[in-house]
């Protein structure tokens with residue numbers, strides 16, 4: 001079982017080298033992370049974007065572009081996303097990575113029916129965190145793609161996260177369905193969803209994990225809080241996956257962990273034909289490197 005995000009790098013180094021197509025690669029943090037991933041032998045970058053800007057940043061950070069393909073598109077980030085996606089579709093790349101392009105523009109290219117990277121699965125974002133205040137790696141999902149998932153989508157979001165946990169040798173992940181309270185309130189949809197998801201887990205519809213909730217975040221991550229609030233559950237205080245009620249709650253939690261919680265993250269979108277490295281522009285290089293390594297492990 002993975003205990004530290006740096007283990008992702010060791011795992012990725014043991015696997016085949018992946019070609020990563022980067023959409024709008026003219027981004028310093030992205031190029032720094034790729035420089036390190038290239039040095040470690042994990043990836044071969046295929047950069048799509050504004051060539052003069054890419055070369056300027058590369059020179060500033062001492063990243064040699066020798067042997068690295070740059071597809072120049074002139075500066076339109078959405079077009080860059082479409083070109084990077086086409087490189088993956090054409091079999092030239094094993095991973096897609098977001099550069100200086102909005103998540104929306106990148107994902108529109110990804111979900112395009114004719115030209116995108118869709119499979120029969122729902123695509124969802126998984127973010128694996130390492131925090132100094134928690135005793136193990138944990139996943140928060142979905143903070144970046146599915147805006148207001150309904151019940152059926154939440155089932156698939158859980159299943160996607162559980163599959164990645166299994167891949168990382170987290171055998172029977174404990175899933176906390178997050179809400180504002182631990183008691184069911186018909187006016188709070190997340191609490192109603194939690195009850196149904198728990199029942200579906202008991203009925204064997206959601207497999208390979210233990211689902212419980214609704215849990216406020218303190219109960220999900222802290223046994224003492226659970227005890228003091230009278231919540232008895234093997235998931236409380238020991239969860240591996242936190243299912244966010246929607247993108248807003250999830251995204252705020254993600255950013256709070258990074259900026260206020262001293263956490264590091266490895267984040268990708270799964271369910272497409274290839275893993276997609278999708279980190280926030282404000283994530284540090286280490287988080288971007290871990291995300292590349294996670295994608296390389298999952299390809």
Ligand code: COD
Pocket residue numbers: 103104105107108111112118121122123124143144145146147251
């Ligand atoms: N998995 C599979 N197919 C999907 C998914 C998904 N998660 N989401 C949408 N689709 C399919 C739809 O079924 C449809 O056929 C097509 O894609 C278009 O979807 P729409 O109608 O929702 O259209 P879009 O293009 O406006 O939205 C798709 C996005 C993924 C871009 C949208 O959901 C979005 O903007 N998500 C949030 C991105 C974001 O801003 N994140 C910020 C935090 S980093």
